[in-house]
Amino acid sequence: xxxxxxxxxxxxxxxxxxxxxxxxxxxxxxxxxxxxxxxxxxxxxxxxxxxxxxxxxxxxxxxxxxxxxxxxxxxxxxxxxxxxxxxxxxxxxxxxxxxxxxxxxxxxxxxxxxxxxxxxxxxxxxxxxxxxxxxxxxxxxxxxxxxxxxxxxxxxxxxxxxxxxxxxxxxxxxxxxxxxxxxxxxxxxxxxxxxxxxxxxxxxxxxxxxxxxxxxxxxxxxxxxxxxxxxxxxxxxxxxxxxxxxxxxxxxxxxxxxxxxxxxxxxxxxxxxxxxxxxxxxxxxxxxxxxxxxxxxxxxxxxxxxxxxxxxxxxxxxxxxxxxxxxxxxxxxxxxxxxxxxxxxxxxxxxxxxxxxxxxxxxxxxxxxxxxxxxxxxxxxxxxxxxxxxxxxxxxxxxxx
Numbered sequence: 001x002x003x004x005x006x007x008x009x010x011x012x013x014x015x016x017x018x019x020x021x022x023x024x025x026x027x028x029x030x031x032x033x034x035x036x037x038x039x040x041x042x043x044x045x046x047x048x049x050x051x052x053x054x055x056x057x058x059x060x061x062x063x064x065x066x067x068x069x070x071x072x073x074x075x076x077x078x079x080x081x082x083x084x085x086x087x088x089x090x091x092x093x094x095x096x097x098x099x100x101x102x103x104x105x106x107x108x109x110x111x112x113x114x115x116x117x118x119x120x121x122x123x124x125x126x127x128x129x130x131x132x133x134x135x136x137x138x139x140x141x142x143x144x145x146x147x148x149x150x151x152x153x154x155x156x157x158x159x160x161x162x163x164x165x166x167x168x169x170x171x172x173x174x175x176x177x178x179x180x181x182x183x184x185x186x187x188x189x190x191x192x193x194x195x196x197x198x199x200x201x202x203x204x205x206x207x208x209x210x211x212x213x214x215x216x217x218x219x220x221x222x223x224x225x226x227x228x229x230x231x232x233x234x235x236x237x238x239x240x241x242x243x244x245x246x247x248x249x250x251x252x253x254x255x256x257x258x259x260x261x262x263x264x265x266x267x268x269x270x271x272x273x274x275x276x277x278x279x280x281x282x283x284x285x286x287x288x289x290x291x292x293x294x295x296x297x298x299x300x301x302x303x304x305x306x307x308x309x310x311x312x313x314x315x316x317x318x319x320x321x322x323x324x325x326x327x328x329x330x331x332x333x334x335x336x337x338x339x340x341x342x343x344x345x346x347x348x349x350x351x352x353x354x355x356x357x358x359x360x361x362x363x364x365x366x367x368x369x370x371x372x373x374x375x376x377x378x379x380x381x382x383x384x385x386x387x388x389x390x391x392x393x394x395x396x397x398x399x400x401x
Contacts (some may be wrong), residue, residue, distance in 0.1 A: 005368040024065055024095055031060040036072060042074055045305055047312040050074055052327040072104065078309045080283050081108045097128050106137055115144045136171060143175055151175060166195040166202060173205055177212075185209055200230050208239045219243050227256075232297035234263035269293050284313035288320060296322075300330050318344050318351045325357065337361055352382045359391060363400060371395065 027035065038053035051074060058067045068091045075084035088105050091098050106121030125131075139154030152175070158168040169192035176185035189206040196202050207222030214308040223240040226233055241256035271291040278287055291306030304327040311320040325340035338361055344354040359374030372395055379388035394400070 007295050016377070023097065025157045027061050027064060027066055030292060031057040031064070031067070034060070035066065038070060042070075042077065045077075045308040047074065047078060047308060048315060051312075061089065063094060065091045065098050068094075069098060069101065075107060076104065078312060079111075079277060081111060081281070084185075085107060099129050101125070102128070103131075103134050103137065106134075106141070110137070110144070111139055115141045119145070130161070132158040132168065132347055135161065135379075136165065136168045140171060141167075143171075148175065148179065156211065164195050166192040166199065169195070170201060170205055173209070177209065182213055186213055197346050198311065200226055200233070204239075208235070211239055211243050216243050216246055220247075232263060232266075232299050234267055237263060237306065255358070263297070270297070282313060284310040284317065284320070287313065288323070291323065291327075294329065295330075300327050303327055304331070316347075318348055318354060322351075322357060323354050325361075329361065332366065334361065338365075350381055352378050352385060356385070356387050359388070363395075366393060368400070 018136075023131040026032075034053050034057035038050045038057065041047075041050035041053060047056060051071070054067055054071050054074065058064065058071075061067060066260075068087050070085035072084045072091065075081070075087065085105060085108055087205050088101055088108075091101050095101075102121045103123035106118040106125065109115070109118040118141040119138060122134055122141060125134045126138065135154050139151045139158060141181035142148075142154055144152035152172075155168055155172045155175070158165055159172070162168075173185045173188035173192065176182070176188060186206075186209045189202070189209050193199070193202040203222045204226045207226065208220045210216075210219035212221065220240065220243050223236050223243060226236040227240055230236065237256045238260035241253045241260060243312065244250075244256065246254035256326060268294045270290065273286065273293055276283070276286045277290060287306045287310035291303045294300075294303035294306060294378045304324065307320050307323045308328065311317065311324060314320065321340055321344040325337040325344070325393075328340060341354055341358040341361060345351055346357060348354075355378035357376045359371040359378065362368070362371035372392065375388040375391050378385065379392065382388075
C-alpha cells in the first residue's frame with residue numbers, strides 16, 4: 001500500500017530549510033515546541049499522540065501552514081488520503097508556494113492511480129521548488145502512464161540534480177529492464193548499489209540483473225545476502241533458485257523455487273489486504289489483517305506500522321495493543337513491549353491475554369515475582385485457560401518459563 005510512492009513523501013514543513021522567506025508568520029515558541037514533540041511521535045508511529053500534540057499546537061496557532069502540512073503528512077502516513085488532501089488544500093489557501101505541498105498532493109494522486117493528476121501536481125512543485133525528488137516522482141508517473149520517453153527525461157533531470165540519488169538509479173534500472181535494455185539496466189543498478197550497498201532493493205535488483213546477463217557467481221553472492229537478511233523476499237528466493245539451477249545445484253534450487261511460490265502466495269494475500277485498505281481506509285480490522293500477514297512473513301517493522309494504524313482507528317482495542325507489544329518484543333525492544341502491555345492491563349484490568357504476556361515478559365527479564373503475580377491474576381480471571389497454570393507450575397518447579 002503506497003510502497004512505490006511512500007518513499008517519495010516529503011517530510012518538509014516545520015523543519016525544512018526554505019530558500020525564500022515564507023509568506024506567513026513563524027510559529028509561536030509554544031506551538032513550535034509542541035510540533036517538535038509531534039514530529040518525534042510521528043517518527044515513532046505514535047499516531048494518536050502525534051495528532052494530539054499537533055492539535056494543541058494548532059490551538060495556539062490556528063490554521064498555521066506548518067501545522068496543517070504536518071497533519072496532512074500524518075494522515076498520509078496512515079493512508080487516510082482524503083483527510084490528508086483536505087489539509088494540503090488548506091495549506092494552499094494560506095501558502096500556495098509551501099515547499100513539498102504539491103509534491104505530496106502528487107504522491108497521493110499517484111497512490112490512487114490518478115497518474116495524470118499526479119503529473120500536473122509534480123510540475124507545479126517543480127515550477128516552485130525544483131528538486132531531484134520531484135523529478136523522480138514525475139518520472140514514475142510518466143512511467144505508469146506508458147510515456148517512457150518522458151520518464152527517461154525526468155530521470156535524467158533528477159540525476160543531473162543529484163547523481164548520488166540511489167532510488168532514482170534503481171527506478172531507471174527498472175525502466176531499462178522493462179524495455180529489454182539489460183546492459184543499461186545493469187549499469188544503473190550498479191550505480192545505485194554503489195551508493196547504498198546495504199539496501200535490500202539495490203542488492204536484489206543488481207543481483208537479478210547480473211543473473212539475467214549471465215554473471216552467475218556475482219549474482220549468487222548478492223541474492224544469497226538478500227535471502228539471508230529478508231527471508232520473506234519471494235523474488236530473491238526465485239532468482240537465486242534460477243542461479244543455482246543454472247549452476248547445476250538442482251536440489252537447493254528446487255527448494256528455493258518452491259519457497260518462493262509459498263512466499264508469493266502470502267504476498268498475494270498482503271496485496272489483497274492492501275487493496276482492502278485502499279477501499280476502506282478507516283477500517284481498523286483491514287489494517288489488523290495486513291499486520292497479521294506481514295508478521296507471518298517476518299516483516300516485523302511493517303507489521304508494527306499496520307497495527308499502529310489499527311490502534312489509531314480503534315484506540316480501545318486491547319488486542320491491537322497486545323500485538324504491538326509482541327511485535328516490539330520480536331524486534332528486540334523489550335522495554336517498549338513492557339510499556340505497551342502495562343498500558344493495556346491498566347486500561348482494562350480484566351484483559352487476560354495482557355496479563356499472560358506481561359508475565360512472560362517479566363519472566364524473560366528475570367523478574368519472577370512480578371511474573372508470578374501476573375500469571376496468578378490471569379488464572380483468577382480465566383481459570384479455564386491452561387497457560388497461566390502451566391507457567392506457574394514451571395515456576396514452582398524452579399524452571400523459568
